[in-house]
Amino acid sequence: MRIDVLTLFPEVFEPYVASSIVGRAVAQGIVSIRCTSFRDFASDRHRSVDDRPFGGGPGMVLMCGPVFDALEHVEAQSETKPLRILLTPQGEKLTQSVVAELAKAPRLVLLCGHYEGFDERIRTGIAAREISIGDYVLSGGEPAAMVLIDAVVRLLPGALGDEASAADESFTAGTLEYPQFTRPREFRGMEVPEVLLSGDHGKIAAWRREQSLERTLERRPDLLEARQYMALD
Numbered sequence: 001m002r003i004d005v006l007t008l009f010p011e012v013f014e015p016y017v018a019s020s021i022v023g024r025a026v027a028q029g030i031v032s033i034r035c036t037s038f039r040d041f042a043s044d045r046h047r048s049v050d051d052r053p054f055g056g057g058p059g060m061v062l063m064c065g066p067v068f069d070a071l072e073h074v075e076a077q078s079e080t081k082p083l084r085i086l087l088t089p090q091g092e093k094l095t096q097s098v099v100a101e102l103a104k105a106p107r108l109v110l111l112c113g114h115y116e117g118f119d120e121r122i123r124t125g126i127a128a129r130e131i132s133i134g135d136y137v138l139s140g141g142e143p144a145a146m147v148l149i150d151a152v153v154r155l156l157p158g159a160l161g162d163e164a165s166a167a168d169e170s171f172t173a174g175t176l177e178y179p180q181f182t183r184p185r186e187f188r189g190m191e192v193p194e195v196l197l198s199g200d201h202g203k204i205a206a207w208r209r210e211q212s213l214e215r216t217l218e219r220r221p222d223l224l225e226a227r228q229y230m231a232l233d
């Protein structure tokens, strides 16, 4: 997969895309991530990318010119037609099923808005899928783009060391993940549940399923409503 990020702050992505699972996926060639600055596409000598809003009001608004030029520039670098994504608090909520859908695309272009907002003609003119990572306002789309990149990249084949781990996790199965334990068996008086030491794989699987359902019922009952259950559940 190729991911292009269009942003005013390309430098904030560098350490992130070089670390952990995303960094390993980049190193293995599973994904390539390139960041492009809108500022490189400014047309005046001050390299302006924003201006005061027509009609007045506080703050500055990201201008059309640098955004359209940057987008057209990166899209022309490859024949593969990308899925355009605009990060905005007004977009559809990012969920695991949206992430799984995005992970199937060969190419994504992520556009990060900034400052007080962007010219409405960016939204209407580029016809991107608009995505929000939650009901709160960030100062820019950059943290949202990083969240999206992380969630998508870990679903790409080969990105996780153990392929089973993505399938097991919270949300993939529509329920929250069961609790995990590692050595030591006892820590400050807190014991590891006996069943996990039993070596009985059937019992362990049943215990994990029960924990997962119990946790979901307790913390996120909304996730259970839409689900179909097996007799065992």
Ligand code: ADE
Residues within 6 Å of the ligand: 087, 088, 089, 113, 131, 132, 133, 134, 135, 136, 137, 138, 139, 140, 141, 144
């Ligand atoms: N930009 C600002 N706030 C955002 C949010 N919650 N999600 C995505 N992009 C954003």
